[in-house]
Amino acid sequence: MKHVEALVVGSGAGGASTAATLAAAGVETLVLEEGPEVAPGALPQFSQAQMRHQYRNRGQLMALGLPPITYAEGRCVGGSTEINSGLYHRPSAALLAGWTRGWGIEGLTSEVVDPISAAIERNLCVSTFPGPLPPASAFLAAGAEALGWYSVEVPRWFRHDTGQRQSMSLTYLRYARQHGARVRSGARVQRIEVRDGRATAAVVEGADGGQVRIGFDTVFVCGGAVQSAALLLRSGVAANVGRTLSMHPTVKAVAFSEKIGNDPHDVPVTQVREFAPDMTIGGSATDGPLLALSLLPTAVGVREIPTYGAGAGIYYAAIRSSGRGRVRVLPRLRDPLVTFRVPTDDIARLQSAMGRLLMVLLAAGSDQVVASVHGGEPITRADQIPVEVARMSRRAADLMTVHVCSSVPMGEDREICAVDSFGASHEVAGLVVNDASIVNGAPGINPQGTVMALAIRNAEHFLTQRGVRPAPREFS
DSSP states (O other): OEEEEEEEEOOSHHHHHHHHHHHHTTOOEEEEOSSOOOOTTSSOTTOHHHHHHHBGGGGOEEEBSSSOEEEOOBOSTTGGGGTSOOBOOOOOHHHHHHHHHHHTOSSOOHHHHHHHHHHHHHHTTEEOOSSSOOHHHHHHHHHHHHHTOOEEEOOEEEETTTTEEOOTTTTHHHHHHHTTOEEEOSEEEEEEEEETTEEEEEEEEETTSOEEEEEEEEEEEOSOHHHHHHHHHHTTOOTTOSSOBEEOOEEEEEEEOTTOOOOTTSOOOEEEOTTTTTEEEEEOOOOHHHHHHHHTTSSSOSTTHHHHGGGEEEEEEEEOOOOEEEEEOOTTOSSOEEEEEOOHHHHHHHHHHHHHHHHHHHHTTOSEEEESBTTOOEEOSGGGHHHHHHHOOTTTBOEEESOEEOSSOBSSOTTTOSBOTTSBBSSSBTEEEOSGGGSOSOOSSOTHHHHHHHHHHHHHHHHHHTTOOOOOSOOO
């Protein structure tokens, strides 16, 4: 059986930054990724080809409940960072303090996290547009300005000098490889073997269906909130795992106007934060198939989609939900069962979010707006908004999310937490969870910057506990 010092399961934001931190400090590191390796830029962003090759189940995943909530996961080297829009937020001091109080996390302060975030931002070239906003972004900003609402351009992982969006394969995974880390694609970890209370080996299925066992000193589970929880449960590590899944339920609307000038391979970067962090409004990708998914349940339908061109744009409103979901594994089923309960209060908040979304899109100058809700009709005036909002009942809502977290909560309270303040399992030695699973609750922002900051913090803690000095955080 092959043996490594550190085995990292998953190569997304959490896994890549963990691997880079470990490898740069001289730790023998092997990264296993279930999906394939696809060269950055080889597939058009948000295209059907990308969905087939880089999304899990071709982008068709669902948390069951009433209403159900669709979500997406990356399944490729680099994980979801290869397929998302790269919007970036730094975790606030208030957010970190709230988690510290609520979950008993030690040493999680802005004084600790901010220097890590600053290094991440430099490594990923986090920045805003050097010139005017693209039309689809300016459209939303104009609507916010007309209503007197606060909006902002969200910075992105983007090199404006080359026009290339950044991702883990271009940054932290590349850096990890430069320091000797190996990355193996097409390798699915079926389960982790535990002996005498310690994780010892991983049973790995290759792309050809064959199995191998890989031993390790420590395993870092970084497969994302759903897949990490499922792997732990398949491995018999179950205490407080998979029962506190959080997310940002999101409603959508389609706006029609020649002013939008939509780019099907990019997203608007303006975000309305007048009501943040409890509710935010932004823009989404508007490739043809995604437009069809938004219009399919409405009275408008999909027949006219080829005629819309750049004059249509999908925009969203997301809330911080108080609901909780679960991840379960079922006998003889390969994929986990994900469920989520949307509380009654959240239905009212989603209706309010939809009303504000329709308001800002009309104020921006839309010719018409269609709420993505079953039976939704086009509207052209603000006095029509209450009727459309009233359509969005629990049964008629069409919800989605791209932010799933908190399935393996972090903290010192063993009654509610699965891992300690630095991601180490309370139940099994030699096992660290270091991804969105340990982000304790929906943060109200894109969580990837938070995931990376926590992962680097935890990996550095792991090193210093063993007398190993971490390498400098900046590498670009």
